[in-house]
Amino acid sequence: MDGNLQKLTFKPAACVSQEELRQYLSGDMNRQGLRRVEDHLLDCPLCSDAVDGFEASGEHATDDVEDFDSFRRKLPLTSTDNIRQLQPGSGLRRAIAVAAVLVVGAVAYFSFSQAPTGPELYAKYYDNYENDIPVSLRRPGLSDVDPNFAQALNSYTEHKYSQANMLFGRAIQAQPDNEAARFFAGLSLLESNQTEKASSYLSTVANGTGVYAKKAAWYLIMCDLKADNKASAKERLDKFIETGEIMVVEAKSLRDKL
Amino acid sequence: MAIRFLNKQPAVQQLSDEELVSRFSATQQETYFEELYRRYKHLAYGVCLKLMKNEEESRDVVSDVFKILFTKIPTSDIKSFKAYLYTVSRNECIAKLRQKKSEMDKMAKFNHVENSPTDFMESEGFAALFNAQPSMEQEVEKAVGQLGDEQKTCIRLFFYDDKSYREIATETGFTEKQVKSYLQNGKRNLRILLEKELRKHTT
Numbered sequence: 001m002d003g004n005l006q007k008l009t010f011k012p013a014a015c016v017s018q019e020e021l022r023q024y025l026s027g028d029m030n031r032q033g034l035r036r037v038e039d040h041l042l043d044c045p046l047c048s049d050a051v052d053g054f055e056a057s058g059e060h061a062t063d064d065v066e067d068f069d070s071f072r073r074k075l076p077l078t079s080t081d082n083i084r085q086l087q088p089g090s091g092l093r094r095a096i097a098v099a100a101v102l103v104v105g106a107v108a109y110f111s112f113s114q115a116p117t118g119p120e121l122y123a124k125y126y127d128n129y130e131n132d133i134p135v136s137l138r139r140p141g142l143s144d145v146d147p148n149f150a151q152a153l154n155s156y157t158e159h160k161y162s163q164a165n166m167l168f169g170r171a172i173q174a175q176p177d178n179e180a181a182r183f184f185a186g187l188s189l190l191e192s193n194q195t196e197k198a199s200s201y202l203s204t205v206a207n208g209t210g211v212y213a214k215k216a217a218w219y220l221i222m223c224d225l226k227a228d229n230k231a232s233a234k235e236r237l238d239k240f241i242e243t244g245e246i247m248v249v250e251a252k253s254l255r256d257k258l
Numbered sequence: 259m260a261i262r263f264l265n266k267q268p269a270v271q272q273l274s275d276e277e278l279v280s281r282f283s284a285t286q287q288e289t290y291f292e293e294l295y296r297r298y299k300h301l302a303y304g305v306c307l308k309l310m311k312n313e314e315e316s317r318d319v320v321s322d323v324f325k326i327l328f329t330k331i332p333t334s335d336i337k338s339f340k341a342y343l344y345t346v347s348r349n350e351c352i353a354k355l356r357q358k359k360s361e362m363d364k365m366a367k368f369n370h371v372e373n374s375p376t377d378f379m380e381s382e383g384f385a386a387l388f389n390a391q392p393s394m395e396q397e398v399e400k401a402v403g404q405l406g407d408e409q410k411t412c413i414r415l416f417f418y419d420d421k422s423y424r425e426i427a428t429e430t431g432f433t434e435k436q437v438k439s440y441l442q443n444g445k446r447n448l449r450i451l452l453e454k455e456l457r458k459h460t461t
Contacts, residue, residue: 015340018300034422041438042445046344048438050304053316057307064313065299065320068292074321075288075328119284128277159274162337193280193335226284 013040016047018063025054116257118228125254126222129187129215130157146171149181156188164188172201179205183212187219195227214245221254234258275339283332291331294339295324301340302347309351319354323347401451409444412437 016024016037023029024037041048116124152167168185171178186201202223205216217240224233237258241251270278270293282290302323306316323346336342402413411430415421423441427434 015298015301017297021300021304031422035420038416038423042442044340046298046301046305046340048442049308049344050301053304053306053308057311057313063300065303065317068295071295071321071324072288072292074325123281123285123287159277161274161276191276191280192337193283 013043015044016040016050021050021054022063024051118225118230118233121230121233121254121257122222122225125225125250128191129219146174146178148174149178152181152188153184156184159191161188161192165192165194179208179210179212183216186216186223190219190223190226193226195223199223199227214243218247218251230258279331279336279339286332291328294327298340298343299324302343305344305347306351309348310354315354319347319350323350326350397452397455398448401448401455404451405444405447408432408436408440409447412440413444413448416441 013036020029020033020037023033029037037047041051148167149171152164152171155161155164155167165185165188168181168188171181172185175181182201183205186198186205189195189198189201199220202216202220205212206220207213217236221233221236221240224230224236234255237251237255241248241255244251270289273281273290273293275294275297278290278294281287282294299320302320303316306319306323307313310316310319323343326346327343330346334342402410405413412426412432415426415429416423421429423434423437426432426437430437432440
């Protein structure tokens with residue numbers, strides 16, 4: 001035994017894909033893939049039970065479950081997404097296409113006659129803010145970088161928001177004046193649907209004079225939209241447009257829709 | 259610093275589970291739910307196969323599970339999609355088995371799982387703590403030494419020597435199922451032991 005302890009990791013990994021599962025069950029997997037899957041099975045009850053289920057039943061057809069197009073017929077119609085799946089062709093398809101046109105018309109009518117909700121506007125105007133802290137400052141272990149902050153930024157970049165939330169919390173506890181930590185904590189909480197907490201962090205940044213102040217003000221508006229608090233969003237947006245430094249076109253367009 | 263506002267939306271395939279859940283909740287657009295369905299339907303099917311032991315019934319339960327998810331996601335505060343899927347899948351299977359009176363004896367084997375965060379979340383929190391530490395080698399070695407013989411053997415062969423479940427089974431005489439179980443329990447015990455150590459360091 002070579003005693004290489006680095007092979008022991010607790011880092012959560014992606015679940016086993018359908019193709020990996022097929023290869024694993026049929027014994028077609030290469031050594032590297034086998035390693036990844038078997039390591040993941042130790043930590044993931046979902047994948048572990050799934051493999052047990054297939055092995056116990058002798059079932060290796062991992063694609064035996066209906067595809068989404070077939071499954072969607074069992075769902076209530078809630079979105080215009082369905083319309084995109086239709087193609088002209090047979091009489092039946094044409095009839096469906098006509099129905100789709102009528103649905104589009106109805107949707108268009110309601111779109112014009114009803115104001116969009118906060119979450120709908122959020123979906124339209126929100127964009128994930130990329131981690132813009134230099135890589136050199138994200139590396140844990142540097143003497144002047146708080147390891148929780150560095151790790152939190154990495155988790156944020158990898159879209160692991162629950163983990164990032166916890167680590168940003170610790171970083172802020174250690175360095176309450178860390179503006180970037182408060183800004184990214186706010187964004188991470190917003191991604192995790194914790195709009196109230198997100199607003200609290202972003203407010204302190206927006207009320208300050210740091211480099212993230214203006215950007216925090218924009219994301220505060222996004223918090224209001226996500227929480228469907230359009231009145232507050234409108235009020236903040238008016239102030240945001242007044243100063244007019246960034247995002248002017250988007251802000252004015254959003255203001256029109258509110 | 260590079261400021262990138264309003265960058266292009268990533269394709270749904272590039273979004274994390276959390277982002278898909280969040281966007282589906284906000285917009286109700288099926289595209290986001292479809293991606294979750296594509297990522298996890300085979301795993302939900304496997305979990306159902308394990309409990310139902312019947313392919314046709316398992317397919318029906320998978321369908322029910324995703325119908326439930328489709329309705330519940332927009333109104334639930336879901337921290338981990340896969341943990342939620344696992345819980346709903348197990349509970350649906352158990353509910354179906356309860357309905358089949360002739361199969362009541364199967365029920366004794368399973369406990370109803372509560373809708374609460376499972377090991378998934380614990381693992382993620384611990385991973386962050388573990389990865390933030392500069393060197394844990396000695397602590398890990400010490401913790402491995404405290405494991406029972408079977409777990410210790412399997413842990414060493416798997417993590418130190420890169421052996422597969424099958425190779426460990428051949429070498430030790432355990433079945434592959436036993437190997438997996440010793441590794442799962444051994445790794446969980448290691449996490450508990452190391453967590454205690456880490457808390458000492460961080461407090």
